Amino acid sequence: MPRQITLADGRTVEVDCLSCALTSGLITPTGGVVYESNLFHVHQEVAYPIRGLIILASKRHFYGMDELTDQEQSEYISLIHRIRMEQRKRLGIDQVYYFYNEDTTHHFHLWMVPRYEWMRQFGNSVESLRPVLLHARKNMNDEKNMKSVIEGINKLKAGLCGFNP
Numbered sequence: 001m002p003r004q005i006t007l008a009d010g011r012t013v014e015v016d017c018l019s020c021a022l023t024s025g026l027i028t029p030t031g032g033v034v035y036e037s038n039l040f041h042v043h044q045e046v047a048y049p050i051r052g053l054i055i056l057a058s059k060r061h062f063y064g065m066d067e068l069t070d071q072e073q074s075e076y077i078s079l080i081h082r083i084r085m086e087q088r089k090r091l092g093i094d095q096v097y098y099f100y101n102e103d104t105t106h107h108f109h110l111w112m113v114p115r116y117e118w119m120r121q122f123g124n125s126v127e128s129l130r131p132v133l134l135h136a137r138k139n140m141n142d143e144k145n146m147k148s149v150i151e152g153i154n155k156l157k158a159g160l161c162g163f164n165p
């Protein structure tokens with residue numbers, strides 16, 4: 001299903017897949033690119049201002065975990081491992097929720113959502129994810145938190161700089 005996207009320079013383009021538009025560089029994620037290889041693209045969506053939140057997307061357009069090539073499989077796990085390590089080391093993130101659905105309107109991508117104390121009010125495990133994201137989007141886009149989110153992005157960028165999965 002094609003959708004209209006407005007580019008930074010004001011032009012409007014129609015894309016079939018938002019993930020393809022993002023990972024090919026046609027549109028820039030709001031938090032900038034944290035890391036990219038030939039196969040994968042790592043960014044944060046600051047529309048959900050949670051420090052250390054990461055979206056890891058394939059560059060290739062597909063949906064199912066069983067569609068990963070051998071090379072993608074090994075790079076995928078080593079990237080997740082490295083991102084998780086940097087989240088712990090540089091941002092002190094103790095626990096992360098992982099979310100991935102194959103019936104996405106984008107394409108293959110994994111959410112890595114750090115778990116913070118304030119999230120407990122929305123319950124645990126999978127049912128808390130959407131309320132947490134909505135809460136962050138509605139109530140946490142103040143200047144102080146945004147600054148901390150951007151700082152987190154820069155720390156993860158530094159941690160992944162030069163990484164060769």
Ligand SMILES: [Zn+2]
Pocket residue numbers: 017018019020021060061062106107
């Ligand atoms: Zn795509």
